[in-house]
Amino acid sequence: xxxxxxxxxxxxxxxxxxxxxxxxxxxxxxxxxxxxxxxxxxxxxxxxxxxxxxxxxxxxxxxxxxxxxxxxxxxxxxxxxxxxxxxxxxxxxxxxxxxxxxxxxxxxxxxxxxxxxxxxxxxxxxxxxxxxxxxxxxxxxxxxxxxxxxxxxxxxxxxxxxxxxxxxxxxxxxxxxxxxxxxxxxxxxxxxxxxxxxxxxxxxxxxxxxxxxxxxxxxxxxxxxxxxxxxxxxxxxxxxxxxxxxxxxxxxxxxxxxxxxxxxxxxxxxxxxxxxxxxxxxxxxxxxxxxxxxxxxxxxxxxxxxxxx
Ligand code: CP
Ligand code: NVA
Numbered sequence: 001x002x003x004x005x006x007x008x009x010x011x012x013x014x015x016x017x018x019x020x021x022x023x024x025x026x027x028x029x030x031x032x033x034x035x036x037x038x039x040x041x042x043x044x045x046x047x048x049x050x051x052x053x054x055x056x057x058x059x060x061x062x063x064x065x066x067x068x069x070x071x072x073x074x075x076x077x078x079x080x081x082x083x084x085x086x087x088x089x090x091x092x093x094x095x096x097x098x099x100x101x102x103x104x105x106x107x108x109x110x111x112x113x114x115x116x117x118x119x120x121x122x123x124x125x126x127x128x129x130x131x132x133x134x135x136x137x138x139x140x141x142x143x144x145x146x147x148x149x150x151x152x153x154x155x156x157x158x159x160x161x162x163x164x165x166x167x168x169x170x171x172x173x174x175x176x177x178x179x180x181x182x183x184x185x186x187x188x189x190x191x192x193x194x195x196x197x198x199x200x201x202x203x204x205x206x207x208x209x210x211x212x213x214x215x216x217x218x219x220x221x222x223x224x225x226x227x228x229x230x231x232x233x234x235x236x237x238x239x240x241x242x243x244x245x246x247x248x249x250x251x252x253x254x255x256x257x258x259x260x261x262x263x264x265x266x267x268x269x270x271x272x273x274x275x276x277x278x279x280x281x282x283x284x285x286x287x288x289x290x291x292x293x294x295x296x297x298x299x300x301x302x303x304x305x306x307x308x309x
Contacts, residue, residue: 002117002118002119002120002302003120003301003302004114004120004121004122004302005120005121005122005123005131005132005298005302006107006110006111006114006121006123006129006131007107007123007128007129007131007165007168008129008131008134008165008168008169008172009168009190009191009194011172012172013172013173013174016135016138016169016172016173017173018301019135019294019297019298019301020135020138020139020142020294020297022297022300022301023135023136023139023290023293023294023296023297024139024143024293025297026293026296026297026300027290027293030065030292030293030296035065036066036067037066037067038066038067038300038304039063039066039067039068039098039299039300039303039304040066040067040068041067041068042063042067042068042069042098042099042303042304043063043068043069043070043071043096043097043098043099044059044063044068044069044070044071044097044098044099044100044101044299044303045070045071045073045093045096045097045099045100045101046059046060046070046071046072046073046100046101046102046103046124047073047075047078047080047089047100047101047102047103047104048072048073048074048075048103048124049075049080049081049102049103049104049105050103050104050105050125050227050228051227052103052124052125053265054264054288054291055101055103055124055125055132055291056072058291058292058295059101059124059295059299060072061292062292062295062296062299063299065292065296066296066299066300066304068098068299068303071097075104086109086112086113086116087112087115087116088116089113090112090113090114090115090116090117090121091116091117091118093117093119094116094117094118094119097119098119098120098303099119099120099121099122099299099302099303100113100117100119100120100121100122101121101122101124102121102122102123102124103124103125103126104125104126105126105127105228106126106127106128107123107126107127107128107129109126110123110126119303120302120303122295122298122299122302125161126161127160127161127226127228128161128164128188129161129164129165130161130162130164130165130263131165131169132291132294132295132298133162133165133263133291134162134165134166134168134169135169135294135295135297135298136287136288136290136291136293136294136295137166137169137220137261137263137287137290138169138170138173139290139293139294140259140261140283140286140287140290141153141217141218141259141261143286143290144259144283144286145217145218145259148173148174148175149173149174149175150174150175150176151175151176151217151218152175152176152177152178152215152216152217152218152255153166153170153175153176153177153178153216153217153218153220154177154178154179154180154212154213154216154218154219154220154254155167155177155178155179155180155212155219155220155221155222156180156209156212156213156219156220156221156244156245156246156250156271157180157181157221157222157223157224157240157244157271158181158185158222158223158224158225158226158236158240158244159179159181159185159186159187159188160187160222160223160226161226162220162222162263163179163181163187163191163220163222164187164188164191166220167179167187167191167192167194167195167203168191168194170201171194171195171198171201171203174200174201175201176201176202176203177195177201177202177203177204178202178203178204178206178211178212178213178216179203179204179205179206179212180205180206180207180208180209180211180212180213180244181205181207181244182207182239182240182243182244183207184239185236185239185240186205187205192205209243209244209245209250210250210253213250213251213253213254214253214254215253215254215255216253216254216255216258217254217255217257217258217259218258218259218260218261219246219250219251219254219258219259219260219261220260220261220262221244221245221246221260221262221271221272222262222263222271223265223266223267223270223271224236224237224239224240224244224267224270224271225237237270240270240271241270244271245270245271245272245273246260246271246272246273246276247272247273247275247276248273248275248276251276259280259283260272260276260277260279260280260283260284261280261283261284261287262277262284262287263287264284264287264288266284
């Protein structure tokens with residue numbers, strides 16, 4: 001049966017760790033000039049209904065490095081933008097390609113695409129989740145801290161796709177997760193319901209960023225207004241400004257050696273100060289780099305598992 005990567009809720013702890021271990025191997029291979037044509041002759045269709053820099057470039061480069069090919073399909077320029085049903089796009093692309101990566105608005109659209117496609121589907125961001133980003137994030141934290149289990153992850157800001165995936169990913173690998181969001185901007189109820197079922201790791205959702213940051217080993221943040229929410233930017237600014245920001249005062253409450261991660265793009269002076277961003281730039285750009293390695297692992301595991309790594 002074909003496998004997909006639609007959201008981290010679908011993965012077990014073992015699945016996540018298997019992807020992270022494969023990603024480490026991909027990175028090692030890349031750094032040591034060991035090339036592998038695991039996906040030779042295979043094609044990935046990449047559907048973008050929202051903007052992207054990292055996701056597009058890392059998937060396209062990753063496919064090339066694995067010996068395959070990636071096709072960029074803009075929502076606007078393809079028939080998707082003229083209303084061709086998702087179920088038809090899924091079946092057509094399944095006749096040409098070996099995998100589909102999609103960045104869009106609704107998670108339901110991605111789930112429907114996967115239901116009708118006979119090839120693996122990868123979620124490259126929806127309003128609900130950003131699983132590829134969080135795999136890269138976990139990889140980066142493990143790389144720098146040598147472990148995940150028992151570390152405290154904190155997220156400051158909007159209860160968006162990033163925090164939804166961070167809560168699920170963090171708790172599944174045994175991290176404690178503490179989130180601070182303003183009232184009215186909580187993570188998705190499905191994610192909060194999942195968090196309630198977790199035993200072993202601690203989860204908290206609070207209003208005060210200082211409470212969430214206390215004793216953290218890694219602090220995450222993201223934009224106050226995500227793609228598709230541009231019209232709410234002013235209202236959101238009023239809800240977040242002055243409180244939901246990663247700054248020096250907040251970092252002073254964290255554990256020694258605490259990391260800062262941001263999926264990017266970042267808005268300096270809003271969710272993070274320029275000072276904190278620059279002080280942690282190495283970690284943040286490692287995180288961006290690891291999108292490539294983590295996604296190569298996902299591509300290999302979903303589209304090329306028949307060939308040894
Ligand atoms: N972090 C991330 O997904 O970046 P892009 O929007 O540039 O793809
Ligand atoms: N939450 C952001 C993440 C961008 C990578 C957005 O959806 O726009």
